Structures are given as structure tokens and as C-alpha cells.
Amino acid sequence: MATAQATATSSKTHLTLRGSTAIVSDFFNFSVQSILYQRGIYPAEDFRPVKKYGLQMLITTDDGLETYIGDCLKQVERWIEAGELTRLVVAIVEKESGETRERWQFDLEVTGKESEQPASSSAPPAPGSKKTDAQVKAEIAAIIKQITASCTFLPVIEEECAFQILAYTNSQLSEPVPLEWQDSDARLIAEGQAEQVKLRSFSTAIHKVDAVVAYRRGEEDE
């Protein structure tokens, strides 16, 4: 019985836009929290472990942070569902100087048929259009593992830092931008000091997410 259920779960495929959106949004949530924990933006005791994607993940217990991420991702999910989100960026900014130290960039591409985006029409059909949830989860787990492993090459953050979630959308949105949101600058890393490392990507039947981390090179590295 249990085996049959497990098989059914592993072979389940999310073909709908809503299911794919939920997977992507869930990934954003866990990856953002993982980045915050791994980069030490918030103290380690503000996180508690949970089991997700077959890994031991950490999610925050700080109410303010939880509310901020929840509010952000709620709107982001709406934009993903409308096919209007193209990129999500977690910018880590130095509190003292306001300079950007790291930019974790997740490019979202709509590859499925339900998309109305003109850009996706020319795109080839997704190679993993028949992927099962288990395969997608394995891909996501690989990215999370890379995020965890990236601490080994990223410069150590010693200054006090805060973070921002930036959402890149189409300029012509179907609905007006909510009052809680405003336009922002892209929080780019200073010219000539940036390095970037491409991370893995994952795809569902409808979306494809590419990840890349750009960081400010340490002074001694130049």
C-alpha cells in the first residue's frame, strides 16, 4: 500500500500552470531562506530545520522576516501565474555603505504551452516537459546543494548586511502594481568588481528557472 502510494507520488506530473507556479514559488521561498542562512544575514538561531526535497532545509522563525518573504512571494506567485515575472533577485546589501555585495539571480522562462508570452513562443519545447515531480524535486535539490556549497568560494561577509527581493516583471502589467510595491534600481554590483558563477537550472512542464550568483570580488583577489 505504502509502496504503491510512493510510486504514485514519484510518478506524478504537474502539467498545469498552477501546479508549476506552486513548485517555482516554493523553490523561491526555500532558496531565499537557505541563502539568508548560509550567508549569515540572519543569526543561525533564527532558523529551524525542516525536511524538504529530501534535504534538511532551514526556515526562519523570525516573524518579521517570515512576513516579508511571505508578502513578497504571494505577489510574485500572482505574477508568475500571469506569466509576467521574468526574474527574481535576492540582493545582499551592506547596511553601512549601501553597496551590493551579492546578487542571487533566478531567471524564469516560460517554456510551456499555456504561456501567452511572445518570447516563449519561439523557444523550443521544454526538454523536461514530461518530468515527474520527483525529477523536478531532484533538480531543485541539486540547486539548493549548490547554494549551500557556494559558501566555499564566495567571499566571507564580515560587514552587517541586509537583503532585498527584487522582482523583474514586464513593463506592461495586466494589473496595476500594488501600492505596497515600487520601482527600484537593479542593485547592481559596482562595475569591474563583479564576478559571476552560473548555477544549475531546473524546469517543470511550463517553467524553466536558471540560477546565477554574482558577487563583489574581494580586494585582495584583484
Add this chain to the structure above:
Amino acid sequence: MSDNKFMPTRQPRPSYLSQQGGSASSSSAGPSTSRLAAPSAAGASRFGFRAPSAGAPPSSSSAAPAGGVTATPLGKRTVSNTSLPDHANGVGSAPPSSAKRPLTSTSTPLRSSRPPSPSSTQQLSTIKSQYESRLLLSQQSYDGLEDAYRKLATEVERLKSERRELAEEWARVKEERAAEQREWQQEREKLRSQVNQERAARSEAEEELQGAAEDAARQRQDSQAELNELRVRLGRAEAEKAELQGRTQMDEDRRRRDAERLSQEMSTNQELEAKVAELESKVASSSASPSKDAAVERELHRILAHSRQLEGQVATLNATTTSLRKQAEGNAVLKEENLLLRNKVDSLTTLQSRVVELEEHQERRQAEEKAWDEFLAQPNAFSSKLEADAAMSAGDVDGDLPTLPLAPQPIQRASLPAYLCNLRGLVSGLLTRSQILSSKITSARQRQESLESELEGKEEEVRQCKRQEAEANDKVVELQRVKAQWEEENRRYRGLLKSYEEQEKRDGEASKAEAAAASIKRDEDQEMEDAQATPAASAAHLERISLLESELEHKRSEISSLAQQHEEATHQLKSSHLAAQQEVESLRSDLLVLQRENERLDTALGKAEERIGLGHFDQEKYRCLVLKQNPVDVDRDLRTKTMNRIKGENEELVKRVEDLSRQLAEAGSSAAATAPVDGNGDAAAAAGLVPAATVSNLRTEIASLTSQLALKDKTLLRLKQVYTSKASEFRSAIQSLFGFKVRFLENGAVRLNSTFARSTSRATSLVFASEEGGVGRMKLTGEAAKDLSLANVPHLREYWLAEGGMRQSVPCFLAALQLELYESTTQAVRGAWAVPDADEEEE
């Protein structure tokens, strides 16, 4: 097992017999040997004899000088003859007879061979008597052994009977046990059935109870529902009552108003009547005088008319009042409606004002936006030039990739258009550049493909030419070979001709010519030889030679033409090969150019990807949005606020200092100057020195610190609670695992109270205090210290903790003590049939 144990007593009998026989034979070895000497002598005639051995018995040796011819048969034979199993049938009687028989049988031949002499007879008789005595002895020993055997047999029989008895008893006991077990089983079954019945009864009772509970619940629900209904009804009735009360109140008010009005009217009437009466009395009093009468009458008339008029007015007023009252009732309703409407109107007005405000705002925004749009879209000569420049510089394919212009900080109306124009120009230039490059790439690819296909064609041609060349070479070789053959043949023919001519010259004989022809044309057939033999042969020869020569000439010309052809073909091939090589070279150079172009485009693509990776994006197509309340902005706002606050405080402090210094300068007196520097000046003066901003800042800081303190207190309290619960958990775990209640005393010692005690007040208690050098002190109190029967503490101490002992283990001592305490306390409980203490019950 028991059978095996008992059975062997029967089995070994033959072996015992044989052993007995063996022992008998061995014990009587000497006599039997001597006894069998005679019969063996009887068999000597048949089997031969051998010389008597040195170890022969004395009887035979003594017989040898007497008989002269004595012989001893082989021992084996004697043993087989005397072995007892042959006489197994007659244990008691057979051996004597068999022992005697040989003597009688052997005596006869001895007697027959030699006449009996008196000495031999005597000797025989002595021997006989000896044998008989020996026989008797052996018989006696045999009898003794027989008796022993019988005794053993009876013993065995007795043991067997005992065993039988035991087995019977065992079986009996077993049966009894089985019967008991059966009884127990039956009893158990009975009890089980009783338990089942009890269970069934209990379940029935439970079901009944449950049913009753359900009924009660249902009834309760019903009653609750009824109660609710009644409450609802009550509420409704109360509402009706309130309504009725309101109505009654209204009626009462109306009635009261009516009554008041009536009383007013009545009082007016009364006043009028009083006036009338007064006037009448006046009239009556004044009726005496006729002059006054007329005036009074007039007055009266006037008054009466006036009163009538008043009455009419009152009636009309009454009617008006009733109508007005009705109108007033309607008016009240209208007023309420009016009030409602006024409220609505008010809210609408506020909404309208808000809408107007918003519209104005929106218009302002739109106008602003429009102005911006116009401003940005305004074709400016300078901006278009800038844009064109940027587009030119970006669109220049040969130039380097342009860098993105830095955004002006802050963005202003003056600096923005130039930035935007730059960006626009850059984007359009980059677009044109990418289009040009892509078209170039496609054309280069097409060209590359065409060149490659052409190259392939040329290579194919080259291969064909080479093939042709090889064929031509083969042909040339073949022709040269043919030429060589022809030349050889020609040479030979020439030699032949020469020899012919010489021969003809020499002798002119046909026969020789024939011989020469035969020698030359060995390969030709016989007919030709015959023909050559004739004189006509020389003509034929000549003809043939001329033919051959002409053919040779023809072949030569052919060879020369072929050589010429070959040279031409080679020349052509070489020229085509050179052309192909040149073409290949040009294609290669094209390919190199294309590859360089490709590499350049790849690097451009890599740079573009890098820019995308770093976060650059097309601001016309996409927007970058952020939640207003994000950690970075919140932190920045907080910092800005703090900074402003501190700046304000600083300014005020600076101002204050300036004031003070000015005051000091103005005062000029040293007394006034020293007063504030005293340090502990009065509070009022000190308070006057501190600016309000500082106070408010300090208050904010105090408030934040107080809140932090409260948080810390809360955390401390939580920690305390957690530690207390964990400590009690730890102690209870130790108590349930090791049977000791642990208490840590203030002086660092540890007190252990054993849970095994006859009463909790006198429980055995141990206090451990550690000292320096890994040594500790132990103090034992409680019932175990007083009562040695409870636990032999001195012994345990001696065994486990003795100084210089091998063990010296406190845990083992404690465990042993616990064991003994457990034994004693539980025995005490069992022995006294006492109810254990509460603590022990818990255990």
C-alpha cells in the same frame, strides 16, 4: 535411558560366562595343559609330534622320562578344545566330564601300547588323584563363581523389580499430574468462560450505559434546542414588549400633551369666564346708573363678541392643532428620513471631495507624466545628436563594445534626457550591430558552406585527375613494355635478317636458310617451317619483314602520340591541381577570417551574457519592482532617523554651548563662571543645560533599554522554567533507573535517598562529599545504618570500599546496597502482609 541402564545386566551374561570360562581356563592353565597332554598324544599319530619345550609343565617333564615318547600338541588346539563356550549347554556338569573323558580315552592307547607297570599305575593314580583334586578345586571355585553370579542375578532381578516399581510409581504420579492438569484445565476453562461471560455482561452494561449516555445527550440536546427556542421567543417577546413600551410611551406623551393643552385651554376659559363674571358683576353693579349701562352694554357686547371670536378662534385652532398634529407625526418620520439622507449626503460629499482630490491628484500625475513624456519625447537637436552619436559608436561593428553610461545620481530633469538618449542610442546601435553581425554571420556561413561544397567538388576532380593520371601512367608503362618487346623483336629480326643475308651471300643454299629459319622461328608451326623450306619462303619472309617494319613504325608513331597525350594530360592535371590548390588556399583564408569573426562574436555574446548575469536589463521592456517595506529600506530609514535625531541634538547642544559661552563672556565674573563647573550643581541648573532633544533621545533610549530588559527578564524566566523542569525530569529519571532520590546540597555534597525503605521518614540516606585528591566522604543515615538486618552495610563497605582493596567502587557498593535493601523491604512487606508506603506503590 533407564532401560539401557538396567538392560545390560541381562546381556553380558554370555560374555561374563566366557570371561569366567577364560579365567577358569587361565586359572587352570597348568592343570589343563597337563591334562590334555594325553589326548594330544593320541592325535600325534595323525599330526606328528614336536620336541617338548623347555617351559613344559613339570608333570609332562616328569612324564617324559617315564614314557619316553611324550608329545605336546599345539597350544592353540588345546585351547580350542578346552574353551568353555563348547560346553555352554551344561555349565555345571559338562566340564568335569569333558575333562575326564580324555583321560579315559587316552588311558586306553597308553595301556594298549605299553603293558602297565606298577610304577606307571602308581604314577597314573597319583596323577589322577592330583587331577581329581585340581578338578575339585576348580569345581569349587566354579561353584563359588556360580554363587556369586546367582547373587548378582538376584540383585539384578531385585533392581529390575525396583525399577518396575519406580516406573509404575512414576506412571501413577504422571497420571495423577495429568488428572490434576486436566482438572486445572477444566477449572481454567470454566474460569475463562466465566470471564467471558463477565466481559459480555460488562460490554452489555457498557452498551447500556452508552445508550443511556446517548439518550441523555440527545435529551440534553433537545432541551438545549428547546431552551434556545424559548430564548429566541423570549427575545422576540422582549422586543415586542420594548416596542409596545415605546408605543405606550408615545401615546402617554401625546396624552400628556393633550391634557396640558386642554388644561391650558380650560385655564384660559376659566380666566375668560372669570373676566366675564367680573364684567357681569361690574355690569350688575353699574346697572344702577343708566349712563354707565350703555357703556357697559357696549363693552359687554364687545367682550362677548370678542369671546365668541375667541371661541371661534379656539375651535379653528383646535382643528388646526389636530391637522398639525397629524402633520407633525408625518414630519417626525420625514425628519428621521431627512436625517438619514443628510448623513448619506454628508458621506457622499466627503466621498465627492475625496474623488475630486484624487482626480486632481491623478490629473496632476498625468500632467506630470505627460510633461515628462513630452520632455523625454521632445526631439532635441542636442539629444538627437547624442543619440545618433551613441548609436553610431555602438553600431560600429569594427569598434569595441561600448560601455553602459553611468546613471546620473540623483536623476534630474537636466541630466536625464542626455542619459536616456545615450541609452537609447546605445540600444539601437547595439541592435543594429547585432543585426549586422548576425547577417554577416549568416552570409559568412553560407559562403563557407558554398566554399566547402566547391572544395569538395574540386577535391573530387583532383581525385579523378589523379585516377586518370594513374591510368595513363599504367598505359604508358604498358606501351613502353610493348615498345621494348617490339624493339627486341625488331632487333632479333634484324639480326636474323643480317644472318640470312650473310648466309645467302655465303652459300645461298635453301637448306641452310631453312635451318636458319627453323632456328629463328622455333615457335612457328610446322607448316611455316615447310613453307620456309621452299624458295618462296624468302619472299614471304621479306614481305613479312616489311609488314613487321611498317607495323613497328605504326606502333612507334602510336607510342609517340600516346606519350604526347600523356604529357598533355599531365600538364593539364598539374595546372588544374594548381588551380584547385589556389582555390583551397583562398577558401582556407576565408575560413580563418570567418573563424576569427565567429570568435569575436562569441566573445561579444559572452560579454552580453555576462552583462545579463550581472543584472543589466532592458528598461523599456521590463520593470524592476521591490516591496516598499523591505529590510534594506527599513534599515536605511531607521539609520536616517537616528542620524537626524543625533544631528538635531548635536545642533542644539552646540547652540547651548554657544549661549553659555556668550553668557559667560557677558557675565565676565569668575564667580559666575565657576558656578556651573562645580560638578554637583543643583538639578535645576543641570536640567537647564540639557536640551530637549537630548532628553527625548535619552527617553527613547531608556524606553528601548527597558523593553530589552523586559525581554531579557522574560528569556531568563523561560530559561529558569526550562531548567527546573529539566532538572526534575533528570532527577526522576535517576530515581526510576537507579532507585535513588538525588539532591544536590549547597555545600557541593550529594544526598541519595534510597526508594527502598520501610517508611519514607526513615529512608536510608547517603551523603557524599568530595574532597581533594579524588577522595570523598560518605555518611550513611536512616534505617539501614541502625538496623543491620535490613542491609549488612559494614560488610558491603568492607567488600566494596575498603582502603587498599582491589575494588573500591562506589557504584557497585550502591548497587549492592540497593539489592539488599530491596530484598529486606520487600521481604518485610511479604512477611508482615503490610500495605507498602505510598512511595513504594509508585515504584
